[in-house]
Amino acid sequence: MNHIYIIEDDKAICAELTLLLENAGYRVTCASDFSAPAAPLAQFLQASPDLLLLDINLPNTDGFALCMKIRRASQIPIIFITGRDSKMDELQALSLGGDDYITKPYHIPILLARIGNALKRSKGENALPAAVQYGGLGLDSSTCTATYQGACTELSKREMEILYYLMTHSGRYISRVTLIEHLWDTNLYIDDNTLSVNITRLREKLSQIGVHNFIRTKRGMGYIV
Amino acid sequence: MKFSDFLKDEIFSVLLQLVCAITLTIYLRALSLGTGECALILLGWFVVAALYYFYKYDRTNRILTEWESALQSLDKKYLLGEMLHNDGSYQLLRLIQILKGALKSMTENVSKAEQEKEEYQELLEKWTHELKAPLTAVLLLCENNPSDVTRKISLQAGRLAYNIEQILYYTRLGYLANDCLIKAVSLEDVLNTAILSNKQLLLQNHFSVQVQPAGYTVYTDAKLLGFILNQIINNSVQYKRSNPTLAVRAFETDHHVHLEIQDNGSGIKESDLGRVFDKGFTGSNGHRREFSTGIGLYLCKGLCKELGIAICIRSVVDEYTCVRLSFQKGAQRLP
Numbered sequence: 174m175n176h177i178y179i180i181e182d183d184k185a186i187c188a189e190l191t192l193l194l195e196n197a198g199y200r201v202t203c204a205s206d207f208s209a210p211a212a213p214l215a216q217f218l219q220a221s222p223d224l225l226l227l228d229i230n231l232p233n234t235d236g237f238a239l240c241m242k243i244r245r246a247s248q249i250p251i252i253f254i255t256g257r258d259s260k261m262d263e264l265q266a267l268s269l270g271g272d273d274y275i276t277k278p279y280h281i282p283i284l285l286a287r288i289g290n291a292l293k294r295s296k297g298e299n300a301l302p303a304a305v306q307y308g309g310l311g312l313d314s315s316t317c318t319a320t321y322q323g324a325c326t327e328l329s330k331r332e333m334e335i336l337y338y339l340m341t342h343s344g345r346y347i348s349r350v351t352l353i354e355h356l357w358d359t360n361l362y363i364d365d366n367t368l369s370v371n372i373t374r375l376r377e378k379l380s381q382i383g384v385h386n387f388i389r390t391k392r393g394m395g396y397i398v
Numbered sequence: 399m400k401f402s403d404f405l406k407d408e409i410f411s412v413l414l415q416l417v418c419a420i421t422l423t424i425y426l427r428a429l430s431l432g433t434g435e436c437a438l439i440l441l442g443w444f445v446v447a448a449l450y451y452f453y454k455y456d457r458t459n460r461i462l463t464e465w466e467s468a469l470q471s472l473d474k475k476y477l478l479g480e481m482l483h484n485d486g487s488y489q490l491l492r493l494i495q496i497l498k499g500a501l502k503s504m505t506e507n508v509s510k511a512e513q514e515k516e517e518y519q520e521l522l523e524k525w526t527h528e529l530k531a532p533l534t535a536v537l538l539l540c541e542n543n544p545s546d547v548t549r550k551i552s553l554q555a556g557r558l559a560y561n562i563e564q565i566l567y568y569t570r571l572g573y574l575a576n577d578c579l580i581k582a583v584s585l586e587d588v589l590n591t592a593i594l595s596n597k598q599l600l601l602q603n604h605f606s607v608q609v610q611p612a613g614y615t616v617y618t619d620a621k622l623l624g625f626i627l628n629q630i631i632n633n634s635v636q637y638k639r640s641n642p643t644l645a646v647r648a649f650e651t652d653h654h655v656h657l658e659i660q661d662n663g664s665g666i667k668e669s670d671l672g673r674v675f676d677k678g679f680t681g682s683n684g685h686r687r688e689f690s691t692g693i694g695l696y697l698c699k700g701l702c703k704e705l706g707i708a709i710c711i712r713s714v715v716d717e718y719t720c721v722r723l724s725f726q727k728g729a730q731r732l733p
Binding site: 261 | 527528530531532533534535537538539541542544549555559566577578579590591593594595597601604605606607608609619621
């Protein structure tokens with residue numbers, strides 16, 4: 174599990190960001206000590222995380238100075254998250270060794286994607302496992318195929334994303350809105366009607382390979398696998 | 399200055415000379431001087447007077463043209479006082495002193511106003527940055543607790559973010575040239591980011607969004623382009639009708655890459671089309687919606703100008719509005 178370290182002095186943002194990243198499957202630590210210019214640095218070095226989210230405006234010090242000091246000791250990806258959006262700040266951040274620069278208010282899917290990218294670059298690993306299994310049905314997202322007892326069917330990108338999300342959240346009801354929002358986050362802009370069409374088609378394809386009633390519907394609750 | 403204008407100014411001294419000449423002639427005639435001698439004296443007088451007036455006309459004219467050209471050549475006209483020099487006349491010296499006094503007070507006021515404007519702008523930027531932190535917290539809170547209520551809150555927070563962006567770019571317009579980072583930008587990335595930033599807005603207004611995939615790369619500032627797209631999307635939502643759609647497509651011609659964003663909203667009257675980019679213009683559409691500020695497209699136009707993007711709008715009332723952004727391809731030839 175990748176460990177993300179956050180240096181941000183706004184308590185509310187820190188707490189919510191921690192929750193968000195933990196939900197996304199990361200281990201998270203927040204810097205808590207800003208009493209002296211070197212305090213967050215010492216804490217950071219002790220934690221030795223995989224990625225750092227760094228704010229620029231900090232009490233007693235600033236993100237640029239911290240970034241410079243951290244780069245002397247560590248080569249982990251550093252993503253600046255800040256309200257300052259002038260290009261001079263961005264240039265300085267990148268030239269001091271920052272890997273990315275995201276301005277507040279950031280959009281969560283974009284933030285998660287950038288974090289995933291930075292980790293992928295530094296570790297050469299995929300953010301998501303390419304294949305999932307549930308109830309005998311296998312889904313390979315790299316080839317967009319579903320397999321069941323040797324039978325195989327090809328899915329469209331939308332159908333694949335829908336199935337992938339339902340299978341990775343199996344046992345829980347997923348509302349249509351949640352599903353649509355998730356698809357938007359992966360740049361598939363489908364609306365309510367199109368979702369129904371895609372679900373119907375997905376069910377047909379699954380019955381063709383012998384999987385019946387895999388996706389169940391409950392009125393007012395959503396879909397469940 | 400025409401000679402006749404000069405004579406009008408000098409009319410009293412000319413009249414005085416005439417009266418003196420007539421009086422002298424009467425006096426000389428009374429002393430029984432011959433007509434020839436009188437005529438000779440008058441001729442001599444006339445020649446001297448004429449020379450004097452021509453000289454004076456020429457000198458006045460030269461000073462005036464000199465001042466006028468000095469004024470023309472100045473970038474900041476109110477600095478004229480520093481450009482004037484005196485040719486030794488006491489009257490002129492006083493005039494220049496008075497003018498300089500007036501202009502000096504004016505210069506002081508101008509620089510004071512400029513300084514105040516700068517301070518105000520800095521403060522405004524700081525304030526808007528301060529607003530971003532709680533806004534980010536609200537958006538994160540909503541994301542962590544998904545429900546129908548937080549989706550609505552998220553939508554409102556998005557509107558807040560949109561308006562804060564407008565303030566920021568409005569205060570910066572005109573200074574943005576120093577704050578652009580032009581690099582290769584994937585059109586699709588910017589577009590996806592813009593749509594995602596308006597996810598709740600589009601979803602809750604039941605928009606159907608179609609994006610034709612296009613792998614174009616343009617040379618521009620990604621953040622500013624994102625802001626422009628944001629404005630266009632927000633306009634489409636503001637003027638939507640039933641079953642709203644948003645269709646985005648990109649294509650290229652010989653020298654340009656074009657991006658078109660088309661909605662099926664209430665459209666813009668032909669008579670208004672020429673004015674939609676004017677500051678504060680809300681048109682006949684705006685009166686129906688109270689929250690129209692008429693700043694969005696004005697900002698778009700300004701930003702496009704600084705980025706070298708051509709922006710144009712086609713529209714048919716009650717059918718569609720289509721905004722086209724055209725990017726120069728030239729930069730692709732750079733090594």
